[in-house]
Amino acid sequence: MTTPNDEHTPSGHTPDDDELQAMFDRPAADLTVRSAGLLNQSTVTADEDNSLTGEVIDAPTAPEAEATPRAPRVVEHRGDHEALTILPEWAKSPEVFLGAVRRESAFLASWVGHHGIRLPFVYLPRFLARAGLGFGLCVRDLARWVTDAENKTTRAALMLGVKGTAEWKTLRKEHADGVRARLGGLAAAGFTSGVAGVTLYTYTGPDGLTAAAIATGTAALTAFGVVGTRHAATPIAETHKSDVPKLTVDVVTDALLTLGLGSMGEAKRGNAEIKVLRIFPTTGGVEIHIDLPPGATAADVIERKDRLASALRRPEDTVWPEGNPKAHPSRLNLFIADKGLSERDVAQWKYRNKGTVNVFEPFVIGEDQRGRHVSTNLMYNNGIVGGLPGMGKTFLLRVLLLGAALDPRTELHIHELKGTGDLMPFAPIAHVCNAGDDPEDLQALRADLLAVKAEMRRRARIIRELPRDVAAESKVTDELAAVGNPYGFKPLLFVIDESQLAFTDGDYGDEITAAVEDITRRGRALGIMMWLATQRPNKDAIPTGISALLSLRMCLRVGDQTTNDMVLGTSMYKAGHRATIFSQEDKGIALLAGEKSDPQLVRGAFIDGSMADKIVERARAIREAKGLLTGQAAGEEPADLDHSTVLDHLLAVWPENDPEWANGKIWSDELAARLAEHKPTLYAGWDAAQVNAATKRHGVTAKNVKHGTGANNVRKGLVRAEVVKAAGDVIELPNPTDD
Numbered sequence: 001m002t003t004p005n006d007e008h009t010p011s012g013h014t015p016d017d018d019e020l021q022a023m024f025d026r027p028a029a030d031l032t033v034r035s036a037g038l039l040n041q042s043t044v045t046a047d048e049d050n051s052l053t054g055e056v057i058d059a060p061t062a063p064e065a066e067a068t069p070r071a072p073r074v075v076e077h078r079g080d081h082e083a084l085t086i087l088p089e090w091a092k093s094p095e096v097f098l099g100a101v102r103r104e105s106a107f108l109a110s111w112v113g114h115h116g117i118r119l120p121f122v123y124l125p126r127f128l129a130r131a132g133l134g135f136g137l138c139v140r141d142l143a144r145w146v147t148d149a150e151n152k153t154t155r156a157a158l159m160l161g162v163k164g165t166a167e168w169k170t171l172r173k174e175h176a177d178g179v180r181a182r183l184g185g186l187a188a189a190g191f192t193s194g195v196a197g198v199t200l201y202t203y204t205g206p207d208g209l210t211a212a213a214i215a216t217g218t219a220a221l222t223a224f225g226v227v228g229t230r231h232a233a234t235p236i237a238e239t240h241k242s243d244v245p246k247l248t249v250d251v252v253t254d255a256l257l258t259l260g261l262g263s264m265g266e267a268k269r270g271n272a273e274i275k276v277l278r279i280f281p282t283t284g285g286v287e288i289h290i291d292l293p294p295g296a297t298a299a300d301v302i303e304r305k306d307r308l309a310s311a312l313r314r315p316e317d318t319v320w321p322e323g324n325p326k327a328h329p330s331r332l333n334l335f336i337a338d339k340g341l342s343e344r345d346v347a348q349w350k351y352r353n354k355g356t357v358n359v360f361e362p363f364v365i366g367e368d369q370r371g372r373h374v375s376t377n378l379m380y381n382n383g384i385v386g387g388l389p390g391m392g393k394t395f396l397l398r399v400l401l402l403g404a405a406l407d408p409r410t411e412l413h414i415h416e417l418k419g420t421g422d423l424m425p426f427a428p429i430a431h432v433c434n435a436g437d438d439p440e441d442l443q444a445l446r447a448d449l450l451a452v453k454a455e456m457r458r459r460a461r462i463i464r465e466l467p468r469d470v471a472a473e474s475k476v477t478d479e480l481a482a483v484g485n486p487y488g489f490k491p492l493l494f495v496i497d498e499s500q501l502a503f504t505d506g507d508y509g510d511e512i513t514a515a516v517e518d519i520t521r522r523g524r525a526l527g528i529m530m531w532l533a534t535q536r537p538n539k540d541a542i543p544t545g546i547s548a549l550l551s552l553r554m555c556l557r558v559g560d561q562t563t564n565d566m567v568l569g570t571s572m573y574k575a576g577h578r579a580t581i582f583s584q585e586d587k588g589i590a591l592l593a594g595e596k597s598d599p600q601l602v603r604g605a606f607i608d609g610s611m612a613d614k615i616v617e618r619a620r621a622i623r624e625a626k627g628l629l630t631g632q633a634a635g636e637e638p639a640d641l642d643h644s645t646v647l648d649h650l651l652a653v654w655p656e657n658d659p660e661w662a663n664g665k666i667w668s669d670e671l672a673a674r675l676a677e678h679k680p681t682l683y684a685g686w687d688a689a690q691v692n693a694a695t696k697r698h699g700v701t702a703k704n705v706k707h708g709t710g711a712n713n714v715r716k717g718l719v720r721a722e723v724v725k726a727a728g729d730v731i732e733l734p735n736p737t738d739d
Ligand SMILES: Nc1ncnc2c1ncn2[C@@H]1O[C@H](COP(=O)(O)OP(=O)(O)OP(=O)(O)O)[C@@H](O)[C@H]1O
Pocket: 346, 347, 387, 388, 389, 390, 391, 392, 393, 394, 395, 396, 418, 535, 587, 588, 589, 603, 604, 605, 606, 607
């Protein structure tokens, strides 16, 4: 049976879309008739002689049709039709409308200001000079008219031919008469003006004459000015020609063509198309939706953002290409901002006057290039803020800390090693708040890290023993961390500003590094978040073991590709995510990686010291009311207790991938030597037996360890995995971001 899908017909008649649609809509029987009708138009007849004999199985209702070119199949897909815009963008959003009004008013004001200031000092003197020129030109032309200078050459030629004759005399007389007549005319005009002046004076007095003189003088001056300006052929006022081409379909298309992506070469030859779907004003700029030609993707354009900005003749921080994966990979949404990011007003924080935050959910930290809110989620993440000095790391950290402060459960541990006290406004609510990088500050940091590690082990032990229906995912959830929970679980945010000073410290660096790595690795599931900020993001400033564990990354202005990728992650620069494009003025502007599939731009909310104080005051009031102030904020002495054990010290001197002891086992006498060097006050003079005895108390017994060849190559030693297990009370927790 013929079905509606048999679009080709033997007659060569290709049903058009309407016919096909009608066939789809028709009942089956009708369709058979219709298709038979179509087939009957065939000129092909069955060849009787060649017909097969025998039983006919599933006989066709019509002879096999001759192949004809297939018409395009009609497939309805809702997504093919974009909803039409009912109201223009400016009518829907007062913000957009006001933005346009503001833009135009600003332009008008600048125009008036620009020309207003030039009018008396530049334009008027220039006009007077042109009037002088015009007067000179008029006097010259008048003189030429009176003396009939225009015909001088003709006259001379004529007179030369008749020199000495009566005709010569006649010509000379005619010329003299003409000049006299014109002089007479001039004198008459002068006399008439004089009479008019006297008459005016008689009837109106000196005032009338003065007014008339001024009017005439002004008119004459204007006329002379116009004549002079015409002659000079340049305008009096400066015409300000913008370097920036207007955003038209052609300008956008030509700019995209310069990128030479996919089949853009074909588009240049007119065989493929860059389709500009819409250009419309939006908050802070203009939005353009484009379908790129086949093979060119929005991601390709994003990678070449600098070249696109160059082709559009605009600063790079005003050109923001974005993909629209919901449409297709070649759909490009291009936002052209009115102003570069640093020129815009500072971003105000959503919670500056009211509101609380839940650190288990995203909260607003700033805005993007279009003025849209950008949020981030602190819980189950560790993070880093990196960038050149003075670009806004501490301000960004401050926003994160204020968010955490507004979740009254969150315990804050703040160590600002720069020592300027930028984060001290948090002291009234922080469990620990310290500023400086003196030995006692680093000691305090170490003690705090060890205390948090101990807390981490405590939480791990509890979580492990909680029934499945209470801790289904073996992690601290919003519910388990609720105020008044019996487990003592609460979100804990640990912040180290200028962390490179801690990691590279000769005395405490190794220990701090090991503790931060441990907390970063295991703390997330247990409600502990670690944030680092550094102005020198290299492998010393963020040891590789820690760097790999940082899931949220904020990169302010950096100087080069290596630093960019150090903060944002490998290959980010190559993929077009470049914090190197930010200028010195782009303070507080960062690329945020880890929150969405692609890094996004964020301009951190601007919160100065006094605003921070007010927010902290609010946060303290909430905490006080709920009895949630702890540590230093509650007036307790800072924890100076050293919670560390010999196991922690062993791990500090025994890296996971020890190049000399590759199989995770090591002789105890080697460990004794390392401990003595690391902490001479505690371990100077220790031997292998003392190390073994000390670890035995923690359940780690020495084994026979073979190392190298030759005599005495088997000695008592330890297995690192056993030390790690005993030190960390390690339990396997699921990766909290994998759910
Ligand atoms: N979001 C922002 N919006 C506008 N200006 C900002 C923003 N963040 C920071 N700034 C400006 O940048 C200056 C430097 O900020 P901040 O002290 O946070 O820099 P930093 O990177 O921590 O400096 P350093 O490396 O010296 O510690 C601030 O004084 C402020 O004026």
